[in-house]
Amino acid sequence: MTIITLPPSCTELLLNHLGGRWTAGTGDATPLFDPVLGTELVRVDATGLDLSGGFEHTRRVGGTALRALTYRARAGLLGAIGKVLQANRDAYYEIATANSGTVKNDSAVDIDGAIYTLGTYARLGDALGDRLTLLDGDATPLAKGGAFGSQHVQVPVQGLALFINAFNFPAWGLWEKAAPALLSGVPVVVKPGTSTAWLTQRMVRDVVEAGILPPGALNIVCGSSAGLLDALRPFDVLSFTGSADTAALLRRHPAVAERSVRVNIEADSVNSAVLMPGAVPGSAAFDLLVKEVAREMTVKSGQKCTAIRRIFVPEALYDAAAEAIGARLAKTTVGNPRNEAVRMGSLVSRAQLRSVQDGLATLQQHAQTLFDGRGAALIDADPAIAACIAPVLLGTRDADGTDIVHTTEVFGPVATLLPYRDAAHARALVARGEGSLVCSLYGEDGADSAHALADTALDLAASHGRVHVITPEVATLQSGHGNVMPQSLHGGPGRAGGGEELGGLRALNFYHRRAAVQGSAAVLGGVQASA
Structure with missing residues (x-):
C-alpha cells in the first residue's frame, strides 16, 4: 500500500465546494483528530458560506446540465467516478486509518463498498438506455376507443439533493446516495459527519478536479449544518442518516413541514x-x-x-x-x-x-x-x-x-x-x-x-x-x-426512520417526480416515444 504524507497539525483547512468554487470558512475551524494517537489532522469550517446562492447555482447550473444527459450518459459518469476513486484508493485507506481508526478490512467495507455501489449503478443506468424520461406503467384509456387516455411518467426532480450524513461511513455514505441521485439527473450537496469529514472531502475533491461531472453537480459543505435546511426549496430533496432525535428536528423544519421538501430518514435501529x-x-x-x-x-x-x-x-x-x-x-x-x-x-x-x-x-x-x-x-x-x-x-x-x-x-x-x-x-x-x-x-x-x-x-x-x-x-x-x-433495499419502518434507499433502480424513485400526462393517443404516443 502506498503511504501518503499526512498534514502536520493545524496546517490544512479543508475547503468547501459550492457555487462552482472552493471556499474556506471564515469562522473558528473545528479540528479533526486521529482517534488512536490523539493528534490533530485537519480542520473544517463552513462559516460564512453563501448557501442560498450556492444552492441556486447547484440547481440552475448543475441540475440543468445533468438533466440534458441521457440515463446512459449519466451512467458513464458514474463509471468514470469509480475509476477516479479506484486510482486514489490507497490514499483513502490512509485517511480512514488516521481519521476513523479503522483496520484495513473495516476500511474496505466503506471505501470498496462505495466503489462497488458506483459500479452497480453505472451498469443499471446503462441498461436504461438513451432516454430522458421513465415511463411508469402502460397508458390507460379514459374514453371509449382509446382516443383520450393517461400515461404516468417519472421525471427528474428540478432541484438538488442535500445529504446530511453520519460519521461512520464517510465514503459509502456519500456514494450510496449520490450514485442514484446523479444517475437520476439530480445535483448533490453533501454535508458529511464532521468528525470523519476528511475522507468525504478528499473524494469530492478528486472527482471535481478530474472534471468528470458538469459544474455544480457535486458539492460539499464541511463543518456545521447551520442554515442548510433554510436554503432548501420546494423541489429539493433531503436525505439524512443519524439519530432519531435529529431526524425529528428535521421533520419539523419549515423546509419539510411547510415547503414539502421530500425527506428520507435512516435513524436508530436495534x-x-x-x-x-x-x-x-x-x-x-x-x-x-x-x-x-x-x-x-x-x-x-x-x-x-x-x-x-x-x-x-x-x-x-x-x-x-x-x-x-x-x-x-x-x-x-x-x-x-x-x-x-x-x-x-x-x-x-x-x-x-x-x-x-x-x-x-x-x-x-x-x-x-x-x-x-x-x-x-x-x-x-x-x-x-x-x-x-x-x-x-x-x-x-x-x-x-x-x-x-x-x-x-x-x-x-x-x-x-x-x-x-x-x-x-x-x-x-x-x-x-x-x-x-x-x-x-x-x-x-x-x-x-x-x-x-x-x-x-x-x-x-x-x-x-x-x-x-x-x-x-x-x-x-x-x-x-x-x-x-x-x-x-436499505432502510426500515418505525424508529429506523421509515426511509428507503438503494434496492437497485428503486432508489431512483426518490429523485424523480411521478406525474400523469392526459391527452390524445397522438400526444401519449409522443410521450412514450421520448422515454
Missing part, C-alpha cells in the same frame, strides 16, 4: 439475530449465528447502523450461546489499526467512546455482563488517549420484562443475548424493536426448515427493511447481516 427453534450447540446453524454475531459486533468497532444489537436464542441454548459468542469475541485484538496484530481499531472519537461507555453502563443496570473484553490490554495504544473499547456481550433471561434492551442502541461493540420460548415468542420479541433496518435468521437446510424460515421472514418483513436468512447451503455465499448491497 437490529436482531434469531437462531431458529430446533438448533443445538455445535450445529451448523448455531455456529453460523455465533460467527455472524461476533463479526457484526466488531466490524468497524460496532459503529454500523445495521450491526446486530439483540441476539435471540431458544431458552435451552442461552448458556451455550453465551459461552460460544464470548469465546469468539475473546480472540478479538483491539488497538492501533496500524499494528498487524490488531483486528479491531477504535471508535471515531473520544466523544463517541464516552457515549458508548454511558450507553453500556445504562444497559448493565438491566442486564448481566456475559463477556467483557475490556480487561485485556490495548495493542500499541494508550487507553488514556485512544478511543478504543473492546467488545462486551450482555444478557438477560427476562426478555419480556427488560424493555430497555429492545429500545436502546449503543453504537459500538455491544450486544445483548435474550432467550425465547417458541417461534411466536421470538417474533414478538423482535418486533419490540419498533422497526429495524435488518434482522437475520439462522436455520438448517431442508424443506421443513426452509418453510419455517420463509414464514418467519415474511412475518418480520412488516417491521424491517431487510430480512437476511442464513442456512448452511449459503454460508459461504451470503453477503453478511450488516453489509448493505446496492441491489437490495
Whole structure:
C-alpha cells in the first residue's frame, strides 16, 4: 500500500465546494483528530458560506446540465467516478486509518463498498438506455376507443439533493446516495459527519478536479449544518442518516413541514439475530449465528447502523450461546489499526467512546455482563488517549420484562443475548424493536426448515427493511447481516426512520417526480416515444 504524507497539525483547512468554487470558512475551524494517537489532522469550517446562492447555482447550473444527459450518459459518469476513486484508493485507506481508526478490512467495507455501489449503478443506468424520461406503467384509456387516455411518467426532480450524513461511513455514505441521485439527473450537496469529514472531502475533491461531472453537480459543505435546511426549496430533496432525535428536528423544519421538501430518514435501529427453534450447540446453524454475531459486533468497532444489537436464542441454548459468542469475541485484538496484530481499531472519537461507555453502563443496570473484553490490554495504544473499547456481550433471561434492551442502541461493540420460548415468542420479541433496518435468521437446510424460515421472514418483513436468512447451503455465499448491497433495499419502518434507499433502480424513485400526462393517443404516443 502506498503511504501518503499526512498534514502536520493545524496546517490544512479543508475547503468547501459550492457555487462552482472552493471556499474556506471564515469562522473558528473545528479540528479533526486521529482517534488512536490523539493528534490533530485537519480542520473544517463552513462559516460564512453563501448557501442560498450556492444552492441556486447547484440547481440552475448543475441540475440543468445533468438533466440534458441521457440515463446512459449519466451512467458513464458514474463509471468514470469509480475509476477516479479506484486510482486514489490507497490514499483513502490512509485517511480512514488516521481519521476513523479503522483496520484495513473495516476500511474496505466503506471505501470498496462505495466503489462497488458506483459500479452497480453505472451498469443499471446503462441498461436504461438513451432516454430522458421513465415511463411508469402502460397508458390507460379514459374514453371509449382509446382516443383520450393517461400515461404516468417519472421525471427528474428540478432541484438538488442535500445529504446530511453520519460519521461512520464517510465514503459509502456519500456514494450510496449520490450514485442514484446523479444517475437520476439530480445535483448533490453533501454535508458529511464532521468528525470523519476528511475522507468525504478528499473524494469530492478528486472527482471535481478530474472534471468528470458538469459544474455544480457535486458539492460539499464541511463543518456545521447551520442554515442548510433554510436554503432548501420546494423541489429539493433531503436525505439524512443519524439519530432519531435529529431526524425529528428535521421533520419539523419549515423546509419539510411547510415547503414539502421530500425527506428520507435512516435513524436508530436495534437490529436482531434469531437462531431458529430446533438448533443445538455445535450445529451448523448455531455456529453460523455465533460467527455472524461476533463479526457484526466488531466490524468497524460496532459503529454500523445495521450491526446486530439483540441476539435471540431458544431458552435451552442461552448458556451455550453465551459461552460460544464470548469465546469468539475473546480472540478479538483491539488497538492501533496500524499494528498487524490488531483486528479491531477504535471508535471515531473520544466523544463517541464516552457515549458508548454511558450507553453500556445504562444497559448493565438491566442486564448481566456475559463477556467483557475490556480487561485485556490495548495493542500499541494508550487507553488514556485512544478511543478504543473492546467488545462486551450482555444478557438477560427476562426478555419480556427488560424493555430497555429492545429500545436502546449503543453504537459500538455491544450486544445483548435474550432467550425465547417458541417461534411466536421470538417474533414478538423482535418486533419490540419498533422497526429495524435488518434482522437475520439462522436455520438448517431442508424443506421443513426452509418453510419455517420463509414464514418467519415474511412475518418480520412488516417491521424491517431487510430480512437476511442464513442456512448452511449459503454460508459461504451470503453477503453478511450488516453489509448493505446496492441491489437490495436499505432502510426500515418505525424508529429506523421509515426511509428507503438503494434496492437497485428503486432508489431512483426518490429523485424523480411521478406525474400523469392526459391527452390524445397522438400526444401519449409522443410521450412514450421520448422515454
